[in-house]
Amino acid sequence: MIYQRVALIGLGLIASSMAHAIRRGGLAGEIIGTARSSETREIAREINLCDRITETATEAVQGADLVVLCVPVGAMGAVAQEIAPHLSEGCTVTDVGSVKKAVIEAVAPHLPEKVHFIPGHPLAGTEHSGPRSGFAELFDNRWNILVPTVGTPPEATDRLRKLWEGMGANVDQMDAEHHDLVLAVTSHCPHLIAYTMVGVADDLRRVTDSEVIKYSAAGFRDFTRIAASDPTMWRDVFLNNKEATLEILGRFTEELFALQRAIRTGDGQQLFDYFTHTRAIRRGIIEAGQDTAAPDFGRGPKR
Amino acid sequence: MIYQRVALIGLGLIASSMAHAIRRGGLAGEIIGTARSSETREIAREINLCDRITETATEAVQGADLVVLCVPVGAMGAVAQEIAPHLSEGCTVTDVGSVKKAVIEAVAPHLPEKVHFIPGHPLAGTEHSGPRSGFAELFDNRWNILVPTVGTPPEATDRLRKLWEGMGANVDQMDAEHHDLVLAVTSHCPHLIAYTMVGVADDLRRVTDSEVIKYSAAGFRDFTRIAASDPTMWRDVFLNNKEATLEILGRFTEELFALQRAIRTGDGQQLFDYFTHTRAIRRGIIEAGQDTAAPDFGRGPKR
Numbered sequence: 321m322i323y324q325r326v327a328l329i330g331l332g333l334i335a336s337s338m339a340h341a342i343r344r345g346g347l348a349g350e351i352i353g354t355a356r357s358s359e360t361r362e363i364a365r366e367i368n369l370c371d372r373i374t375e376t377a378t379e380a381v382q383g384a385d386l387v388v389l390c391v392p393v394g395a396m397g398a399v400a401q402e403i404a405p406h407l408s409e410g411c412t413v414t415d416v417g418s419v420k421k422a423v424i425e426a427v428a429p430h431l432p433e434k435v436h437f438i439p440g441h442p443l444a445g446t447e448h449s450g451p452r453s454g455f456a457e458l459f460d461n462r463w464n465i466l467v468p469t470v471g472t473p474p475e476a477t478d479r480l481r482k483l484w485e486g487m488g489a490n491v492d493q494m495d496a497e498h499h500d501l502v503l504a505v506t507s508h509c510p511h512l513i514a515y516t517m518v519g520v521a522d523d524l525r526r527v528t529d530s531e532v533i534k535y536s537a538a539g540f541r542d543f544t545r546i547a548a549s550d551p552t553m554w555r556d557v558f559l560n561n562k563e564a565t566l567e568i569l570g571r572f573t574e575e576l577f578a579l580q581r582a583i584r585t586g587d588g589q590q591l592f593d594y595f596t597h598t599r600a601i602r603r604g605i606i607e608a609g610q611d612t613a614a615p616d617f618g619r620g621p622k623r
Numbered sequence: 624m625i626y627q628r629v630a631l632i633g634l635g636l637i638a639s640s641m642a643h644a645i646r647r648g649g650l651a652g653e654i655i656g657t658a659r660s661s662e663t664r665e666i667a668r669e670i671n672l673c674d675r676i677t678e679t680a681t682e683a684v685q686g687a688d689l690v691v692l693c694v695p696v697g698a699m700g701a702v703a704q705e706i707a708p709h710l711s712e713g714c715t716v717t718d719v720g721s722v723k724k725a726v727i728e729a730v731a732p733h734l735p736e737k738v739h740f741i742p743g744h745p746l747a748g749t750e751h752s753g754p755r756s757g758f759a760e761l762f763d764n765r766w767n768i769l770v771p772t773v774g775t776p777p778e779a780t781d782r783l784r785k786l787w788e789g790m791g792a793n794v795d796q797m798d799a800e801h802h803d804l805v806l807a808v809t810s811h812c813p814h815l816i817a818y819t820m821v822g823v824a825d826d827l828r829r830v831t832d833s834e835v836i837k838y839s840a841a842g843f844r845d846f847t848r849i850a851a852s853d854p855t856m857w858r859d860v861f862l863n864n865k866e867a868t869l870e871i872l873g874r875f876t877e878e879l880f881a882l883q884r885a886i887r888t889g890d891g892q893q894l895f896d897y898f899t900h901t902r903a904i905r906r907g908i909i910e911a912g913q914d915t916a917a918p919d920f921g922r923g924p925k926r
Binding site: 446501512515518521536537547556566584592595603604614618619 | 697721747748749750751765766795804806808810814815817818819820821822824825826829830833837839840844846847848849851852857858859862865869871872874875878879882883887889891894895897898899901902903904905906913914915917918919920921
């Protein structure tokens with residue numbers, strides 16, 4: 321047991337997976353959960369997600385030695401303000417938001433000195449959302465990035481690290497700015513691009529939606545999975561990681577234009593070289609255990 | 624048995640899957656295979672992929688009542704020219720290329736009047752290539768689009784349709800130009816975009832490759848799968864579907880710029896609306912049996 325009482329604020333995919341993973345590992349004495357929507361709280365009670373579901377975040381954090389903010393990035397500041405007066409001395413506050421600089425700016429000013437604020441970001445997820453979408457294995461062999469704020473005692477960070485390791489994750493540390501840039505590359509831009517491509521397909525008058533759907537197995541369907549992710553979460557990500565996202569998008573369009581020009585001018589060598597190069601990264605990802613080597617992710621109608 | 628003797632020219636993912644699927648269904652009396660590379664022919668013999676492997680395409684097509692061109696789009700014309708004098712009267716020639724207008728232009732002029740040319744495109748694949756990558760289930764519940772040329776007798780088209788249905792596929796017909804536009808949306812542009820995003824990640828000095836690999840589970844890894852596809856095949860696709868690809872890329876960058884502007888100006892409503900809209904297409908694809916509803920394609924370290 322690493323914490324006596326863990327309070328999960330917000331009960332979506334990440335929080336509900338944490339509840340399952342904490343139980344699986346016997347990592348906390350008690351798990352308290354809360355969510356703004358009464359429907360979400362109702363479902364959480366029905367599926368027995370936590371030991372106790374409270375009506376408000378204020379109640380949830382009382383007596384907790386770990387508070388995890390699992391709300392969309394844009395809601396973190398308000399929640400921090402709400403719970404701040406009710407936090408126990410010495411408790412750790414962390415979050416699971418996909419951007420770190422903006423979350424720190426929004427949350428840190430509200431928190432009293434007596435608590436430890438250790439922002440975090442588990443790099444795991446699926447396209448599903450809500451309290452029913454969680455499962456204990458979500459974090460297995462995935463990375464959690466911790467971004468301890470200045471003055472955090474190493475013991476507090478170590479304890480939080482042990483919790484995540486107990487949930488199956490690997491833990492890394494970096495600063496907030498670097499985190500936001502890395503994630504712009506590995507997550508935020510890919511999502512925006514996928515949303516855009518799916519939007520284009522849906523918009524095109526000369527190709528019907530039913531054609532797009534029937535013939536999606538040729539590549540497009542992978543984009544639709546990513547573009548099925550939670551809209552509120554992703555709106556907040558882009559609004560709060562503006563700088564890095566726009567920088568990477570700038571790089572992306574620059575390279576896309578170069579390839580477009582190669583297509584227009586018929587420069588097959590440039591295309592071939594580019595396409596050969598990108599295979600190596602895939603091999604690295606499979607060797608690092610971050611994806612399956614099974615063709616087509618191992619899915620298929622019958623396999 | 625639908626054909627007496629099927630000749631597969633080129634022995635990559637599609638041809639080798641056809642060999643397995645034709646055997647599974649007992650759809651041909653004999654399967655002859657050939658490939659330009661002696662290494663490929665050697666592997667094909669070793670794994671007993673076909674009933675007979677010939678050294679040349681000329682030998683392979685002799686006496687065949689179905690010839691399937693399974694070479695990269697850019698090689699189709701030369702192969703057609705080579706085999707043309709050796710084709711049997713009344714035999715059907717088809718192909719599996721990802722573009723249709725350019726293949727018809729390259730192949731049709733070489734073929735004698737006495738054969739039926741019925742271009743085709745099975746919308747199925749994985750990121751793997753070569754004779755070992757094939758499997759019998761690749762076409763199950765996937766679509767094959769046939770683009771019969773003018774004057775093809777309906778019986779010849781029906782017979783080819785039956786072969787594909789016997790291999791598990793659904794069969795549709797459309798004209799070449801529409802095919803190339805639909806595929807630009809559902810396949811060619813998604814691939815180019817995925818290649819570009821992976822290239823950007825690899826290029827970025829301030830984010831290391833090992834970071835890109837470790838933290839790929841946040842979305843990026845799906846792009847790397849697509850960007851691991853066969854470079855020769857994809858070079859030829861873009862060189863031969865220039866017009867439609869550039870049109871769709873134009874639409875794509877237009878929409879991407881609109882979303883980029885929404886990020887820059889902080890227009891959360893526009894982002895939210897866009898991201899909500901694209902969820903519906905995903906649902907359609909799952910209902911149509913073209914992808915799995917399992918979160919994250921059902922993959923994961925342990926699930």
